[in-house]
Amino acid sequence: MLEPKTAQLLHVEDDNICLMGMARAFVAAKISNPIVFAHDGIEALEILRGTNGRTRLSHPFLILLDLNMPRMNGIEFLQVIRKDDELKKSIVFVLTTSGADKDKAAAYTLGVAGYILKTNPGNAYLETTTLLDTYLRVVELPA
Amino acid sequence: MFSKEKTGSLELTHVLHLSEALNLLAKGGFDVVLLDMGLPDEHGLDTVRRARAAAPTVPLIVLTGLDDEALAAEAMQEGAQDYLIKGEIENRALPRALRHSIERQRMQLASDRIHAEVQARTHELNEANAQLRAEIVARDAAERELRTNNQRLSRSNRDLEDFAYVASHDLKTPLTGINSLAEWLEEDLRESLSEESREILGLMRNRINHMGKLLDDLLTYSRAGRTDTEIGETNVAASVNRILEVLAPAAHITVRVEGELPTIVTASAQLEQVLRNLIDNAIKHHDKSTGEVVVSGRRLGDFVEFRVRDDGPGILPEFHDKIFQLFQTLRRRDELAGTGMGLAVVKKLVEQQNGRIAVHSRGDGTGTEFRFHWPYLSATVDAGEPTHA
Numbered sequence: 001m002l003e004p005k006t007a008q009l010l011h012v013e014d015d016n017i018c019l020m021g022m023a024r025a026f027v028a029a030k031i032s033n034p035i036v037f038a039h040d041g042i043e044a045l046e047i048l049r050g051t052n053g054r055t056r057l058s059h060p061f062l063i064l065l066d067l068n069m070p071r072m073n074g075i076e077f078l079q080v081i082r083k084d085d086e087l088k089k090s091i092v093f094v095l096t097t098s099g100a101d102k103d104k105a106a107a108y109t110l111g112v113a114g115y116i117l118k119t120n121p122g123n124a125y126l127e128t129t130t131l132l133d134t135y136l137r138v139v140e141l142p143a
Numbered sequence: 144m145f146s147k148e149k150t151g152s153l154e155l156t157h158v159l160h161l162s163e164a165l166n167l168l169a170k171g172g173f174d175v176v177l178l179d180m181g182l183p184d185e186h187g188l189d190t191v192r193r194a195r196a197a198a199p200t201v202p203l204i205v206l207t208g209l210d211d212e213a214l215a216a217e218a219m220q221e222g223a224q225d226y227l228i229k230g231e232i233e234n235r236a237l238p239r240a241l242r243h244s245i246e247r248q249r250m251q252l253a254s255d256r257i258h259a260e261v262q263a264r265t266h267e268l269n270e271a272n273a274q275l276r277a278e279i280v281a282r283d284a285a286e287r288e289l290r291t292n293n294q295r296l297s298r299s300n301r302d303l304e305d306f307a308y309v310a311s312h313d314l315k316t317p318l319t320g321i322n323s324l325a326e327w328l329e330e331d332l333r334e335s336l337s338e339e340s341r342e343i344l345g346l347m348r349n350r351i352n353h354m355g356k357l358l359d360d361l362l363t364y365s366r367a368g369r370t371d372t373e374i375g376e377t378n379v380a381a382s383v384n385r386i387l388e389v390l391a392p393a394a395h396i397t398v399r400v401e402g403e404l405p406t407i408v409t410a411s412a413q414l415e416q417v418l419r420n421l422i423d424n425a426i427k428h429h430d431k432s433t434g435e436v437v438v439s440g441r442r443l444g445d446f447v448e449f450r451v452r453d454d455g456p457g458i459l460p461e462f463h464d465k466i467f468q469l470f471q472t473l474r475r476r477d478e479l480a481g482t483g484m485g486l487a488v489v490k491k492l493v494e495q496q497n498g499r500i501a502v503h504s505r506g507d508g509t510g511t512e513f514r515f516h517w518p519y520l521s522a523t524v525d526a527g528e529p530t531h532a
Binding site: 017018 | 315316319320323324327
């Protein structure tokens with residue numbers, strides 16, 4: 001317990017190709033932080049709470065969140081975790097194709113650390129990876 | 144009583160029997176009839192009735208005996224105009240009575256004619272009115288139909304724009320995925336790919352890029368109708384400078400402004416997009432070792448006439464309509480980066496502003512000029528004069 005634990009990344013995204021893209025970018029950038037995938041807000045909550053037979057995600061972790069997803073979308077997910085005493089301090093980055101001002105405002109109002117627009121996916125994965133790498137090394141995450 | 148005599152301008156014809164009188168009346172030419180109600184071949188009111196029937200428009204004066212005033216009144220009922228009592232007729236009074244009678248009859252006829260004319264005109268007027276009313280009803284119905292059709296048309300236009308927006312947006316997501324997968328295949332197989340396979344993958348990514356561009360342009364085209372138009376002061380010269388910074392034309396192409404470009408209050412973003420697409424086209428299609436693109440704009444009343452002229456290959460007149468259509472390009476599909484959307488967007492934006500656009504080119508290598516009319520609200524101070532902060 002003396003050694004600081006490696007932070008995990010929870011990537012919430014319904015598009016498998018996008019999940020693959022981030023995973024590949026992590027490998028290419030030689031980042032060893034483990035990535036856990038969830039396909040929508042409900043699955044992400046199950047992982048964060050350890051419900052429905054899922055293993056609970058241990059601290060420290062960081063959430064990378066898509067907005068347009070089935071069942072529970074990104075904004076709904078943020079609304080749930082901000083009301084949850086256990087989860088409300090989670091650090092969340094949004095990674096989405098939606099450039100709508102409405103979405104940006106809603107995400108920042110719900111306390112996201114950053115809103116990343118996936119315009120050119122190739123670059124977006126690479127840049128996001130670089131950003132997260134730096135962030136994970138420099139910033140102290142909530143325990 | 145007056146035998147055959149001429150009394151003034153009156154010419155008198157005297158007959159003894161009613162039958163003779165009726166024969167003469169049938170021939171016409173009489174202005175007045177002086178009728179004795181006691182003739183050898185007829186008697187009483189029947190005399191009057193038969194004379195009236197023979198000549199309904201000729202005034203009739205009956206002669207009665209002194210004790211026959213009641214009969215005379217009845218004769219008037221039968222259509223006699225006047226009556227004279229035998230024995231009370233003075234020589235001078237008779238012609239006067241006759242003339243009055245003729246005159247009265249003439250006036251009566253004239254009045255009848257006028258009355259008939261008024262009735263005919265009134266009838267015509269009523270008919271015309273009825274026709275007008277029918278036309279108004281028909282026009283109302285046509286107008287209603289036109290309105291309905293207009294509503295239907297604008298609804299279907301809106302649907303089409305919505306469709307184009309949703310289609311282009313939603314088609315982009317799988318395309319992005321395909322692009323990533325092709326890219327990863329290329330990365331992962333870099334060592335083991337044959338030259339041919341590498342070429343195939345390259346062609347695939349080219350097509351994916353082209354499709355992406357088509358979708359982007361389709362999105363731009365559909366947005367051209369849906370984004371809110373912001374009206375603001377537009378310094379057109381500054382717009383052109385911004386456009387040239389973005390387009391960054393190659394060194395062999397000169398883009399210059401002829402005359403002074405105005406500053407106007409208008410839909411700035413839309414105007415800038417129109418100018419950008421036209422200048423981009425002029426640069427993109429230029430085929431000579433050096434080229435010049437000239438932009439000008441002058442106020443004509445409540446609009447500005449802009450011109451974008453180049454000295455490139457030109458466009459043959461038979462293609463002048465086609466170039467403004469959606470997805471129409473005059474080059475082979477893989478020859479050029481264009482998607483055939485630029486001029487369609489231009490036309491849509493210009494027409495949305497109630498402007499007009501026309502292309503002037505012979506297509507013989509002497510260049511092309513696009514002219515469009517762009518309306519504006521009001522012009523601010525002309526260039527050269529100091530603007531207040």
